[in-house]
Amino acid sequence: MKYVILLGDGMGDYPVEELGGRTPLQAAETPHIRRIAAAGRVQQIKTVPPGLPPGSDVCNLGLLGYDASKNYTGRAPIEAVGAGIQMNPDDVAFRCNLVTVNDGRMKDYSAGHITTDEATELISDLGRELETEGLTFHAGISYRHLVIWRDGPTDIRTQPPHDISDEPVEPHLPEGYRSEEVRMLMDRSRKVLNEHPVNKERIKAGKDPATQIWLWGQGRAMTLTPFSELHGLSGGIVTAVDLVRGIGVLAGLSTPVVPHATGFIDTNYEGKVQTSVELLKERDFVYVHVEAPDECGHMGDFELKTRAISDFDEKIVGPMWRALEESGEPYRLVIATDHRTPVSVRGHTPEPVPIAILEGPVGEVTEEADFDEFSSLGDNPVYSFDLISGVLKSDDRTSMGQIQA
Numbered sequence: 576m577k578y579v580i581l582l583g584d585g586m587g588d589y590p591v592e593e594l595g596g597r598t599p600l601q602a603a604e605t606p607h608i609r610r611i612a613a614a615g616r617v618q619q620i621k622t623v624p625p626g627l628p629p630g631s632d633v634c635n636l637g638l639l640g641y642d643a644s645k646n647y648t649g650r651a652p653i654e655a656v657g658a659g660i661q662m663n664p665d666d667v668a669f670r671c672n673l674v675t676v677n678d679g680r681m682k683d684y685s686a687g688h689i690t691t692d693e694a695t696e697l698i699s700d701l702g703r704e705l706e707t708e709g710l711t712f713h714a715g716i717s718y719r720h721l722v723i724w725r726d727g728p729t730d731i732r733t734q735p736p737h738d739i740s741d742e743p744v745e746p747h748l749p750e751g752y753r754s755e756e757v758r759m760l761m762d763r764s765r766k767v768l769n770e771h772p773v774n775k776e777r778i779k780a781g782k783d784p785a786t787q788i789w790l791w792g793q794g795r796a797m798t799l800t801p802f803s804e805l806h807g808l809s810g811g812i813v814t815a816v817d818l819v820r821g822i823g824v825l826a827g828l829s830t831p832v833v834p835h836a837t838g839f840i841d842t843n844y845e846g847k848v849q850t851s852v853e854l855l856k857e858r859d860f861v862y863v864h865v866e867a868p869d870e871c872g873h874m875g876d877f878e879l880k881t882r883a884i885s886d887f888d889e890k891i892v893g894p895m896w897r898a899l900e901e902s903g904e905p906y907r908l909v910i911a912t913d914h915r916t917p918v919s920v921r922g923h924t925p926e927p928v929p930i931a932i933l934e935g936p937v938g939e940v941t942e943e944a945d946f947d948e949f950s951s952l953g954d955n956p957v958y959s960f961d962l963i964s965g966v967l968k969s970d971d972r973t974s975m976g977q978i979q980a
C-alpha cells in the first residue's frame with residue numbers, strides 16, 4: 576500500500592466578489608481534484624487545535640498525525656532544523672524576517688520578496704553590528720532568516736508579520752517578560768539597514784527596501800516521535816520551505832531537495848513530481864507540499880491564487896494520481912490544505928478546510944464532485960484523520976481550550 580498526501584498550502588478562502596462570489600478553490604480549474612472528490616470521500620477538517628495559532632507548522636503537524644498541542648514549541652526551532660542549524664538545550668530560535676515598515680505600518684512582510692543574494696549581505700552586516708556572545712544571525716532564503724539566542728526570552732508574545740499586512744506595527748510589537756530586549760534588537764536593525772547600499776539600490780530600482788528585522792515564532796528545540804514509529808511507515812516530504820522540511824527532519828522522514836523549488840508559482844512542479852514518484856518506489860509514504868497558494872493569499876491576489884490552485888491540480892495532482900494508477904498498487908491518496916489564507920485577510924484563519932480521501936486503484940473516473948469550503952458542510956467538521964485506516968476522527972478536543980502557544 577502506498578500513502579500520498581498532496582497539500583496545497585493555504586488554499587482555503589472566503590467567497591470573493593470579483594470571482595462572482597466564489598472562492599479561489601471554486602473558481603480554479605481543478606478537474607483532477609474534482610474527480611478524486613467524486614470517487615473518494617470529502618469532509619471538512621479542523622486543522623487548528625483550540626488555543627493554537629493557525630500557522631502552517633501547527634496545521635501540517637496535525638495532517639501528519641502529530642498533536643501540535645503536545646509537541647509544538649514554536650515555528651523557528653522547526654525552521655532551524657530544516658536549515659541544518661544545531662540548537663543546544665538553552666538556545667532559543669527566532670524567525671527573523673526582513674520586512675518593509677513604512678510610516679509605522681507593515682508595508683511588506685517579505686521586503687518585496689527580496690533576493691537571497693541581497694538578503695545574505697544584509698544579514699551578514701546585521702550580524703556584524705548586532706551579534707553578541709550567544710546571539711547569532713543565520714541567513715536563509717529570500718526574506719526568511721533565523722536568530723539563535725542562548726537563554727533568549729521565551730515568555731513573550733510575538734506576531735507573524737504576514738498576519739499584520741498594512742496594519743500599524745506598534746500594537747503588534749513583542750510583549751511580555753524580556754520583550755524589551757527583542758524590541759531593542761528590532762530597533763537597532765533599523766539603524767544598520769537605513770542607508771545600506773543594498774537598500775539604496777533597491778529604492779533606485781523602485782523596489783521596497785528592507786527597513787528592519789521582525790522577530791517572531793520563538794521557541795526552544797523541539798522533538799517528534801519518529802514517523803515510522805507513529806504510523807509504521809517509511810516515507811518522505813517534498814517541499815521548498817524550511818518549515819515543512821524541518822518537520823520532515825524532526826519526524827525522521829527523508830527530505831530530498833528539489834532543484835529550483837521556490838515556494839512560489841514559478842516552482843519546479845515537474846521536479847517535485849519526479850522526486851516524489853522516485854521516493855515512492857523505495858518507501859511507503861510521500862507528502863508533497865506546495866506553498867504557492869498561501870503566498871498568493873498573503874499577497875491578497877485572488878487571480879494569482881486561483882491560478883496557483885489550477886497549477887497545483889494540473890501539475891501536481893494530475894501527474895501524481897496518474898503515477899499511482901499506473902503502478903497498479905493499492906494506494907490511499909489524500910488531497911488537503913493546511914488552513915485558509917483568505918485574500919481579503921492576507922493572513923491565516925482557523926476555520927475548517929476540505930479534505931478528500933481516495934482509495935485506489937479506481938480506473939478511469941469521469942464524474943466530478945465539489946471540493947471546496949462548502950463541501951460536506953452538513954457533517955460536523957472532524958479534527959483529524961488516520962493515515963493508516965483512512966478514518967476521519969472526531970476527537971473531543973474541548974479540554975485543549977486552555978493551551979497557549
Ligand SMILES: [Zn+2]
Binds near residue numbers: 631632634869914
Ligand atoms: Zn500554511
